[in-house]
Amino acid sequence: MRSEGMRGVRLLSQQEIRCGQRWIYSAGFNVGRALADTGRIDEELPAIERLLDAGARVAVLSHQGNGVDDANELDFVADYIADRLGRTVGYFPGNATPDAVDRAHALRAGEAVVFGNTRKHAGEMTNSAELAGRFAALGDCAAIGGFSKAHRAHASNVGLLGHRPAFAADSLVHETGLLAPWAGSSDELYSVAVLGGVKPEKTAIGLEHLTATYDLVIPGGAVLNNLLRALGHDIGSSTVGSRPEKCLQVSRNVLNRANRAELHIPDEVVIARPTGRDFADARTIPVSRGVPSDYAIVDFVLAPWVCAKLDHLTSHGGRAFIAGTPARYTEGFTRASDALLGALGHDRVNALLLGGDTTADLPWNGTKSTGGGSALHYLAYGTCPVFDALRTNALRWEATL
Numbered sequence: 316m317r318s319e320g321m322r323g324v325r326l327l328s329q330q331e332i333r334c335g336q337r338w339i340y341s342a343g344f345n346v347g348r349a350l351a352d353t354g355r356i357d358e359e360l361p362a363i364e365r366l367l368d369a370g371a372r373v374a375v376l377s378h379q380g381n382g383v384d385d386a387n388e389l390d391f392v393a394d395y396i397a398d399r400l401g402r403t404v405g406y407f408p409g410n411a412t413p414d415a416v417d418r419a420h421a422l423r424a425g426e427a428v429v430f431g432n433t434r435k436h437a438g439e440m441t442n443s444a445e446l447a448g449r450f451a452a453l454g455d456c457a458a459i460g461g462f463s464k465a466h467r468a469h470a471s472n473v474g475l476l477g478h479r480p481a482f483a484a485d486s487l488v489h490e491t492g493l494l495a496p497w498a499g500s501s502d503e504l505y506s507v508a509v510l511g512g513v514k515p516e517k518t519a520i521g522l523e524h525l526t527a528t529y530d531l532v533i534p535g536g537a538v539l540n541n542l543l544r545a546l547g548h549d550i551g552s553s554t555v556g557s558r559p560e561k562c563l564q565v566s567r568n569v570l571n572r573a574n575r576a577e578l579h580i581p582d583e584v585v586i587a588r589p590t591g592r593d594f595a596d597a598r599t600i601p602v603s604r605g606v607p608s609d610y611a612i613v614d615f616v617l618a619p620w621v622c623a624k625l626d627h628l629t630s631h632g633g634r635a636f637i638a639g640t641p642a643r644y645t646e647g648f649t650r651a652s653d654a655l656l657g658a659l660g661h662d663r664v665n666a667l668l669l670g671g672d673t674t675a676d677l678p679w680n681g682t683k684s685t686g687g688g689s690a691l692h693y694l695a696y697g698t699c700p701v702f703d704a705l706r707t708n709a710l711r712w713e714a715t716l
């Protein structure tokens with residue numbers, strides 16, 4: 316696979332910023348009010364600060380995703396940015412109305428305003444050109460950050476590029492560079508991918524592609540649950556994620572074909588009964604027994620053969636990543652995750668954690684990517700829809716700016 320990366324993309328860092336210039340800054344904060352992990356905000360700060368230092372007027376656009384239910388508004392993000400940059404940063408709840416355009420026009424040189432959640436609009440996820448045109452009215456040129464949604468062709472990151480000259484923010488350059496050691500296959504480095512969490516990309520992209528390029532794939536979360544379904548096991552009320560039929564199909568395909576990777580299917584899983592608030596009656600059972608209908612899989616036990624492979628990884632060195640929390644870690648089911656983090660934390664292992672919840676949930680001081688699905692997309696295809704759109708945009712607007 317040839318990685319397109321940032322080839323042909325115009326970079327914000329190489330752009331001269333003029334005082335008074337009106338910039339739209341497309342980010343992907345997608346974070347709860349508790350700000351458990353500020354990585355997705357922090358990585359945009361240097362570029363936003365540079366724009367403001369140069370006297371630009373900056374309209375920040377971002378989404379709060381489907382999983383973040385305690386924060387539909389982004390006022391707390393504006394406050395956090397203001398605090399970190401030591402500047403006044405306003406908040407305006409709308410983003411595609413005449414009022415929002417007025418607010419953007421009222422920006423003074425060197426001032427930023429965070430606009431409301433772009434996911435409020437149905438047209439955001441369908442990449443409506445009409446909605447993108449209304450976002451575009453907030454500025455004259457666009458800086459595209461938000462690596463965490465680079466795999467999504469949405470109005471606020473891809474559609475916008477049909478209307479304005481656009482440049483990749485520093486965060487996109489940083490993230491694609493960071494991921495390079497984990498891309499492709501390697502005959503020298505033993506390669507381990509842990510795929511957990513609940514989002515369908517972990518199966519549809521991660522399981523589908525990493526089984527072809529890595530040596531060992533360890534599924535957890537909904538990835539494991541869908542694989543167990545595909546193997547005919549009863550999984551009770553275990554989580555299967557938002558696209559179970561698609562994930563079941565991918566799981567069947569992977570199980571029925573020859574893969575480079577060995578695939579860990581545990582002999583034993585930890586199950587518990589969801590009570591609404593937490594879990595009761597946790598116990599370890601053989602997978603073959605089937606999960607009772609009122610129980611869910613919350614964790615799993617690494618098989619002895621996979622523990623031996625992890626010993627090989629730590630003694631010979633290699634590369635590894637975790638995309639998606641392997642189990643219900645924050646609810647106290649830490650068995651598989653602790654074992655995996657122990658192996659990945661070894662100094663011979665080049666290790667990475669991917670994604671918003673994964674990096675917020677797990678204790679990890681090593682390398683992190685802010686992208687979960689987007690990072691898997693980039694590792695699988697060597698590009699993401701946002702980079703492709705930025706390349707097209709560079710050709711179209713070459714003569715301007």
Ligand SMILES: Nc1ncnc2c1ncn2[C@@H]1O[C@H](COP(=O)(O)OP(=O)(O)O)[C@@H](O)[C@H]1O
Pocket residue numbers: 382511512513514517535536537553554612613614638639640641642643644645669670671672673674676687688
């Ligand atoms: N077996 C499981 N059942 C239900 N949820 C799980 C399970 N294992 C992990 N999870 C949940 O997955 C979530 C992370 O998933 P996801 O959003 O896909 O990760 P990321 O944001 O890192 O891409 C965590 O909050 C974790 O509680």
Ligand SMILES: O=C(OP(=O)(O)O)[C@H](O)COP(=O)(O)O
Pocket residue numbers: 343344345379380381382463464467514516669670671672685686687688689
């Ligand atoms: O959190 C995100 O992705 P991730 O869970 O794959 O890390 C991105 O912000 C994308 O969110 P979305 O899946 O609501 O589009």
